[in-house]
Amino acid sequence: QQQVKQSPQSLIVQKGGISIINCAYENTAFDYFPWYQQFPGKGPALLIAIRPDVSEKKEGRFTISFNKSAKQFSLHIMDSQPGDSATYFCAASRDSNYQLIWGAGTKLIIKP
Amino acid sequence: NAGVTQTPKFQVLKTGQSMTLQCAQDMNHNSMYWYRQDPGMGLRLIYYSASEGTTDKGEVPNGYNVSRLNKREFSLRLESAAPSQTSVYFCASSVHRESYEQYFGPGTRLTVT
Numbered sequence: 001q002q003q004v005k006q007s008p009q010s011l012i013v014q015k016g017g018i019s020i021i022n023c024a025y026e027n028t029a030f031d032y033f034p035w036y037q038q039f040p041g042k043g044p045a046l047l048i049a050i051r052p053d054v055s056e057k058k059e060g061r062f063t064i065s066f067n068k069s070a071k072q073f074s075l076h077i078m079d080s081q082p083g084d085s086a087t088y089f090c091a092a093s094r095d096s097n098y099q100l101i102w103g104a105g106t107k108l109i110i111k112p
Numbered sequence: 113n114a115g116v117t118q119t120p121k122f123q124v125l126k127t128g129q130s131m132t133l134q135c136a137q138d139m140n141h142n143s144m145y146w147y148r149q150d151p152g153m154g155l156r157l158i159y160y161s162a163s164e165g166t167t168d169k170g171e172v173p174n175g176y177n178v179s180r181l182n183k184r185e186f187s188l189r190l191e192s193a194a195p196s197q198t199s200v201y202f203c204a205s206s207v208h209r210e211s212y213e214q215y216f217g218p219g220t221r222l223t224v225t
Contacts, residue, residue, distance in 0.1 A: 034212060041218065041219075042218055043216025043219055044202075046213045049212065089154055091154075098209045099170065102156070103154050104153055105154055
């Protein structure tokens with residue numbers, strides 16, 4: 001049973017545009033929500049993460065928006081660049097067992 | 113500083129064969145993990161080791177065994193490979209189990225025919 005649902009599966013955005021990837025979770029006990037970035041042939045790497053006590057976190061061009069009541073969180077990539085082309089994974093975890101539950105991934109292509 | 117290294121990078125097995133995937137980290141991390149990645153399914157935790165000397169099952173442990181050889185090394189063994197175990201396997205480590213940031217190796221692409 002997938003506890004973290006990620007959409008879309010794939011996304012094509014023009015250079016300079018905004019890329020938006022969404023995730024929804026079911027378990028209200030989750031309290032840590034990271035986004036990982038994976039390039040072809042590489043392992044995932046942590047991009048940005050948020051706790052539910054804030055509604056937004058920004059790091060450079062990357063922003064996580066968090067909606068606790070809707071049990072949703074999203075990744076926004078501003079001024080998207082070809083170098084952002086990668087697969088993005090959302091995940092969720094809780095302090096009681098620290099295991100990450102992963103979304104299915106979104107393949108993002110930024111067209112020059 | 114190599115981070116997390118995995119060997120081999122690629123492997124083809126016949127059904128029923130056995131093999132061990134090796135993982136090592138040089139970051140002095142306490143916790144290590146084995147995941148499998150399948151298309152459309154994200155990453156699924158097979159086993160993890162919160163600290164040297166301990167191992168625990170994750171979401172999909174059936175058909176696998178692990179050994180935390182020392183603080184640096186964490187191996188994954190397939191005793192009798194099955195086509196359903198065709199996947200990309202990732203090893204990861206973190207400072208502690210409570211440190212949510214995990215550092216991943218480059219992966220092993222395994223095909224079982």
